[in-house]
Amino acid sequence: EAGVTQFPSHSVIEKGQTVTLRCDPISGHDNLYWYRRVMGKEIKFLLHFVKESKQDESGMPNNRFLAERTGGTYSTLKVQPAELEDSGVYFCASSQEEYTDTQYFGPGTRLTVL
Amino acid sequence: GNSVTQMEGPVTLSEEAFLTINCTYTATGYPSLFWYVQYPGEGLQLLLKATKADDKGSNKGFEATYRKETTSFHLEKGSVQVSDSAVYFCALGLLYNFNKFYFGSGTKLNVKP
Numbered sequence: 001e002a003g004v005t006q007f008p009s010h011s012v013i014e015k016g017q018t019v020t021l022r023c024d025p026i027s028g029h030d031n032l033y034w035y036r037r038v039m040g041k042e043i044k045f046l047l048h049f050v051k052e053s054k055q056d057e058s059g060m061p062n063n064r065f066l067a068e069r070t071g072g073t074y075s076t077l078k079v080q081p082a083e084l085e086d087s088g089v090y091f092c093a094s095s096q097e098e099y100t101d102t103q104y105f106g107p108g109t110r111l112t113v114l
Numbered sequence: 115g116n117s118v119t120q121m122e123g124p125v126t127l128s129e130e131a132f133l134t135i136n137c138t139y140t141a142t143g144y145p146s147l148f149w150y151v152q153y154p155g156e157g158l159q160l161l162l163k164a165t166k167a168d169d170k171g172s173n174k175g176f177e178a179t180y181r182k183e184t185t186s187f188h189l190e191k192g193s194v195q196v197s198d199s200a201v202y203f204c205a206l207g208l209l210y211n212f213n214k215f216y217f218g219s220g221t222k223l224n225v226k227p
Binding site: 003004031033035037040041042043044045048055056059091093098099101102103104105106107108 | 117118146148150155156157158159160163165203205207210211213214215216217218219220
């Protein structure tokens with residue numbers, strides 16, 4: 001069974017540009033989560049999808065971030081326009097059940113904004 | 115609020131040395147506690163967990179005990195190997211809200227042969 005995959009593994013962009021990160025959860029997992037780790041600090045929750053619906057987006061930092069999960073399969077996280085402080089590692093995770101302590105994480109996308 | 119504080123790294127040890135990575139937490143509600151590990155180029159993997167006070171989680175020679183009185187969940191291993199080199203994250207999840215975890219900042223462990 002394939003794990004959670006993320007693309008790209010690394011992205012370098014200029015300030016003001018747009019970047020789209022993609023996450024493919026484990027097949028059959030209705031729950032998908034985005035987290036990020038900025039500047040080597042703690043990993044912070046961004047949002048949670050149940051199928052295509054946003055269940056909790058309390059961690060989204062501002063309206064430059066847009067997450068989508070059309071069709072309830074893969075998800076994208078768009079940053080537009082990117083700022084320097086957006087640099088970090090963006091993790092995606094998925095789970096089969098909603099209230100579970102078992103989330104499966106992807107390898108992350110390292111975003112560098114210059 | 116909810117937060118996790120763990121010792122800063124990097125931690126550099128020789129093979130077969132004893133490892134302790136400190137982790138303390140603050141939480142509202144009834145937290146479960148976790149240690150995740152990230153090996154180079156891989157995703158976060160659950161290493162061990164404890165769901166209530168005085169529980170001991172263990173896996174691959176690593177152990178951590180949920181201490182409610184000291185709000186701690188320190189990670190220990192008696193004899194580290196080079197293959198244990200990774201970044202270790204302490205995390206908490208709340209009993210009725212496992213839809214988000216609260217992570218510490220991570221501790222990088224380097225084990226030298």
